[in-house]
Amino acid sequence: MGAGGVRAAAIAALVGATALLLGCGESRHANQQRPAGSTRVSVTVNAKEVIVQPVEIGARAESTQEIPQNVEHPAPPIKSTKPLDVTFVAANQTPTDMKLRIRGAKKAESDTIFARSPGSFQVSLPTGSYTVTAVGMPGARPAHLTVGRYRTSSQNDVLLP
Numbered sequence: 001m002g003a004g005g006v007r008a009a010a011i012a013a014l015v016g017a018t019a020l021l022l023g024c025g026e027s028r029h030a031n032q033q034r035p036a037g038s039t040r041v042s043v044t045v046n047a048k049e050v051i052v053q054p055v056e057i058g059a060r061a062e063s064t065q066e067i068p069q070n071v072e073h074p075a076p077p078i079k080s081t082k083p084l085d086v087t088f089v090a091a092n093q094t095p096t097d098m099k100l101r102i103r104g105a106k107k108a109e110s111d112t113i114f115a116r117s118p119g120s121f122q123v124s125l126p127t128g129s130y131t132v133t134a135v136g137m138p139g140a141r142p143a144h145l146t147v148g149r150y151r152t153s154s155q156n157d158v159l160l161p
Helices: 003-022
Strands: 039-045 050-053 084-092 099-103 118-125 128-135 143-147
Touching: 050 128, 050 143, 084 099, 099 118
Parallel strands: 039 084
Antiparallel strands: 039 050, 084 118, 099 128, 128 143
């Protein structure tokens, strides 16, 4: 074999080794659990109090899923310590503009929720106890929210991204 043949063989070996290293397969497998979908918490603010429903999330499997693919089968749990994505859907039933403030293991504050209007905001909350207050409403008694360790996979939910 001449110098050109050795050079061609070396290039072919280099290309083959590169293809082997880069094409070893996908790092994410199709059967891995999907992350949990966002949990919704309803917040109602009136002149006397802040009402949160449910008062405990992430403690067990939720009784409802978005659109369950397997109706009689619960969503599988995820072994994760990641924070829980929570969407707060608020109804301001007062004549005053206000903001929601979350205090606990993590602190967060919503944008302005206008008088007699709905609003929402999303935050990732780690496990712990939280106080939900209405900023600008000193007479409204705060509510309490507990976030547990339980996380469910969105594996059985359809129409989720």
